[in-house]
Amino acid sequence: xxxxxxxxxxxxxxxxxxxxxxxxxxxxxxxxxxxxxxxxxxxxxxxxxxxxxxxxxxxxxxxxxxxxxxxxxxxxxxxxxxxxxxxxxxxxxxxxxxxxxxxxxxxxxxxxxxxxxxxxxxxxxxxxxxxxxxxxxxxxxxxxxxxxxxxxxxxxxxxxxxxxxxxxxxxxxxxxxxxxxxxxxxxxxxxxxxxxxxxxxxxxxxxxxxxxxxxxxxxxxxxxxxxxxxxxxxxxxxxxxxxxxxxxxxxx
Amino acid sequence: xxxxxxxxxxxxxxxxxxxxxxxxxxxxxxxxxxxxxxxxxxxxxxxxxxxxxxxxxxxxxxxxxxxxxxxxxxxxxxxxxxxxxxxxxxxxxxxxxxxxxxxxxxxxxxxxxxxxxxxxxxxxxxxxxxxxxxxxxxxxxxxxxxxxxxxxxxxxxxxxxxxxxxxxxxxxxxxxxxxxxxxxxxxxxxxxxxxxxxxxxxxxxxxxxxxxxxxxxxxxxxxxxxxxxxxxxxxxxxxxxxxxxxxxxxxxxxxxxxxxxxxxxxxxxxxxxxxxxxxxxxxxxxxxxxxxx
Amino acid sequence: xxxxxxxxxxxxxxxxxxxxxxxxxxxxxxxxxxxxxxxxxxxxxxxxxxxxxxxxxxxxxxxxxxxxxxxxxxxxxxxxxxxxxxxxxxxxxxxxxxxxxxxxxxxxxxxxxxxxxxxxxxxxxxxxxxxxxxxxxxxxxxxxxxxxxxxxxxxxxxxxxxxxxxxxxxxxxxxxxxxxxxxxxxxxxxxxxxxxxxxxxxxxxxxxxxx
Numbered sequence: 001x002x003x004x005x006x007x008x009x010x011x012x013x014x015x016x017x018x019x020x021x022x023x024x025x026x027x028x029x030x031x032x033x034x035x036x037x038x039x040x041x042x043x044x045x046x047x048x049x050x051x052x053x054x055x056x057x058x059x060x061x062x063x064x065x066x067x068x069x070x071x072x073x074x075x076x077x078x079x080x081x082x083x084x085x086x087x088x089x090x091x092x093x094x095x096x097x098x099x100x101x102x103x104x105x106x107x108x109x110x111x112x113x114x115x116x117x118x119x120x121x122x123x124x125x126x127x128x129x130x131x132x133x134x135x136x137x138x139x140x141x142x143x144x145x146x147x148x149x150x151x152x153x154x155x156x157x158x159x160x161x162x163x164x165x166x167x168x169x170x171x172x173x174x175x176x177x178x179x180x181x182x183x184x185x186x187x188x189x190x191x192x193x194x195x196x197x198x199x200x201x202x203x204x205x206x207x208x209x210x211x212x213x214x215x216x217x218x219x220x221x222x223x224x225x226x227x228x229x230x231x232x233x234x235x236x237x238x239x240x241x242x243x244x245x246x247x248x249x250x251x252x
Numbered sequence: 253x254x255x256x257x258x259x260x261x262x263x264x265x266x267x268x269x270x271x272x273x274x275x276x277x278x279x280x281x282x283x284x285x286x287x288x289x290x291x292x293x294x295x296x297x298x299x300x301x302x303x304x305x306x307x308x309x310x311x312x313x314x315x316x317x318x319x320x321x322x323x324x325x326x327x328x329x330x331x332x333x334x335x336x337x338x339x340x341x342x343x344x345x346x347x348x349x350x351x352x353x354x355x356x357x358x359x360x361x362x363x364x365x366x367x368x369x370x371x372x373x374x375x376x377x378x379x380x381x382x383x384x385x386x387x388x389x390x391x392x393x394x395x396x397x398x399x400x401x402x403x404x405x406x407x408x409x410x411x412x413x414x415x416x417x418x419x420x421x422x423x424x425x426x427x428x429x430x431x432x433x434x435x436x437x438x439x440x441x442x443x444x445x446x447x448x449x450x451x452x453x454x455x456x457x458x459x460x461x462x463x464x465x466x467x468x469x470x471x472x473x474x475x476x477x478x479x480x481x482x483x484x485x486x487x488x489x490x491x492x493x494x495x496x497x498x499x500x501x502x503x504x505x506x507x508x509x510x511x512x513x514x515x516x517x518x519x520x521x522x523x524x525x526x527x528x529x530x531x532x533x534x535x536x537x538x539x540x541x542x543x544x545x
Numbered sequence: 546x547x548x549x550x551x552x553x554x555x556x557x558x559x560x561x562x563x564x565x566x567x568x569x570x571x572x573x574x575x576x577x578x579x580x581x582x583x584x585x586x587x588x589x590x591x592x593x594x595x596x597x598x599x600x601x602x603x604x605x606x607x608x609x610x611x612x613x614x615x616x617x618x619x620x621x622x623x624x625x626x627x628x629x630x631x632x633x634x635x636x637x638x639x640x641x642x643x644x645x646x647x648x649x650x651x652x653x654x655x656x657x658x659x660x661x662x663x664x665x666x667x668x669x670x671x672x673x674x675x676x677x678x679x680x681x682x683x684x685x686x687x688x689x690x691x692x693x694x695x696x697x698x699x700x701x702x703x704x705x706x707x708x709x710x711x712x713x714x715x716x717x718x719x720x721x722x723x724x725x726x727x728x729x730x731x732x733x734x735x736x737x738x739x740x741x742x743x744x745x746x747x748x749x750x751x752x753x754x755x756x
Contacts (some may be wrong), residue, residue, distance in 0.1 A: 053664055055660070055663060055664060075666075076666050076667075076668055077666070078666075079663070079664060079665060079666030080665070080666035082664075082666075083665075084661065084664035084665055086657060086660060086661060086664070088655075088657035089657065089661070090655070090657035090658045090659075090660055090661025090662070091658070091661075092658060092662070092676060092680075093655070093658070093680065093754050093755065094679050094680055094754045103665060104665050104666065107665075107666065107667065107671065137755070139755045150661075153665070154665070163664075285720075315719060315720055316719070316720035316721065316722075317720075318720070318721055318722040319719075319720070319722055322722055411707065413720075414713075414716045414717040414719070414720040414721075415717075415720045415721065417717060418717050418720070418721045418723075418726075419721075437558070437561070439627075439707045439709065440704065440707065440709075440713050440716070440717065441626060441704070441705060441706055441707030442705050442706065445618070445626050445705075445706060445707060448618070448625075448626060449626050449627070449707055452625055452626070454625070454626060454627050454707065
């Protein structure tokens with residue numbers, strides 16, 4: 001096995017009725033890398049993500065995180081080492097922003113003062129003024145603000161790994177672009193090992209150190225962004241032509 | 253869309269017309285909410301049907317004395333079996349009289365005058381309130397009369413039916429006459445549950461019927477009414493005069509039942525239903541055959 | 546003599562019966578909640594049990610209350626007459642709304658919230674106590690409210706089997722064809738039900754979480 005933080009080795013996930021959501025997947029994610037899982041809807045990218053933090057277990061093959069198979073990990077300890085950001089965000093509506101962000105540190109038994117400091121630090125990092133936002137309730141936030149809190153929450157216990165499932169998909173284009181830029185900046189600063197799921201090829205090109213294209217539950221190819229634009233595989237070409245088509249459209 | 257509405261309307265009409273259908277050939281008999289009454293209503297029903305050929309309907313378990321009485325006055329029922337003492341104190345709201353014949357004459361006269369209802373000849377037995385205790389207590393404490401329990405009353409719990417609690421010839425008068433001072437107020441419940449409560453020691457003394465069939469079987473003892481607090485309760489049918497006029501054969505049929513049976517025989521009938529769980533209809537049919545009716 | 550005269554003149558007895566009634570309902574509700582909420586939680590964890598648990602609770606609900614009291618009389622240990630049987634019947638009656646609302650409340654929590662909680666490493670117990678129950682509390686309380694208000698009404702039947710309560714007046718009034726006495730039992734019972742509805746409704750509103 002290669003030496004990477006996350007390794008999938010011939011991983012399959014089959015449903016009870018025999019349908020395979022993921023087939024024979026193999027890839028590695030190195031430390032500090034951002035691997036983008038790119039694919040159309042229903043291609044198995046979200047399933048792959050959930051196999052990494054053991055929300056699902058492979059029916060064949062193995063997923064290794066930090067040198068140990070996910071099935072060998074205590075699932076709770078595994079997930080505490082992985083930050084998880086989803087499209088709907090999933091903030092606890094009955095907790096304030098501060099309480100939401102500080103959730104995992106609190107679960108880990110940090111002292112209240114340390115939690116408070118960390119929360120403040122993260123809110124600042126995400127561009128949210130703590131004095132204004134710490135005491136707010138989730139339903140008082142805009143979509144963009146909610147997802148910033150979601151990312152802050154995922155980073156709170158300083159996990160080495162970050163999994164994001166189409167985190168900006170539900171946001172308007174302006175906010176999305178903002179958050180994408182900020183995420184890039186964060187990555188340069190924090191150097192987390194990231195797996196990022198999206199169906200937006202522009203997002204993939206912008207954020208990924210490598211792009212893994214997934215189709216019908218299979219891994220088609222893994223390329224760097226430059227390689228991606230020149231790649232030969234038909235599925236990749238389809239994405240690239242969609243991108244070009246859009247670009248041509250707007251350059252009148 | 254229209255068919256369900258038409259169907260509903262038709263059903264409503266059928267129900268309503270059923271309510272109005274000929275009272276010409278129908279007799280309605282009521283009974284109060286205890287076994288003896290149900291047996292007597294069945295007896296009357298079978299007998300009237302056999303003798304006059306009239307259709308008979310029964311309104312069974314009609315709640316209590318006053319409900320039956322109201323139903324009678326309103327014409328919803330034509331007759332039921334009442335007890336002279338009950339009529340005197342509960343319905344006519346008058347002072348207790350000791351002599352059975354005097355009570356009978358008084359209620360008979362008043363009923364004709366006030367309600368246009370006639371009292372038939374007494375059936376032959378009395379059903380008075382039986383103040384009942386457990387056999388073991390009676391033997392241990394040597395209890396024979398109601399006066400004997402006065403000294404134990406403060407430690408005991410009593411159980412009565414709703415009607416007994418509220419009647420003038422019921423609990424209040426009994427307690428006053430015998431100086432019964434219960435420290436806690438009596439428990440009230442459905443009549444049918446009183447003996448069970450007594451056996452299970454949830455209560456220590458109850459007011460049942462003297463003709464109840466299960467008293468002996470449950471090893472219960474009836475205490476003597478030594479101060480003659482309760483009036484006589486002779487059982488007889490009370491019938492609306494309008495019904496008697498409408499159906500000439502009815503009076504003759506009812507007269508045949510005069511003095512028909514004793515307290516002991518009533519008790520046996522009650523036991524057959526309450527104790528042996530036999531069907532009321534069968535019990536009554538056998539009884540009539542035995543009596544040659 | 547009108548109802549209020551009667552109530553005033555017999556206020557000691559009215560009070561005693563009301564307290565008896567409250568005691569029956571309170572005891573039954575405490576037991577029903579202690580049984581019903583855990584059962585509801587169990588059903589969310591073991592979906593296979595759902596049909597059984599809800600089905601059995603439903604059966605008790607559909608049996609007419611007077612019949613239920615009657616069925617319980619000959620049962621050994623739990624049955625007989627008096628307060629204990631009445632409480633057993635009331636508990637059985639209250640179970641369905643409580644179990645069902647617990648199940649619905651917890652299942653109804655936003656799946657994204659549950660997924661995020663699981664994904665961040667909450668144990669099942671932490672998920673239950675820190676997320677699902679707080680968010681389901683409003684719905685659970687609605688179930689308790691319905692059960693309590695129904696219990697106040699059903700408890701009037703308890704008088705038929707010697708358990709006391711305000712039903713005593715109702716039955717007495719029925720046998721004597723005396724509306725004042727019937728109302729003397731019915732009005733306080735109705736007021737109790739309204740009071741329960743109002744106060745639990747207030748608590749329910751306080752605890753509901755905006756999404």
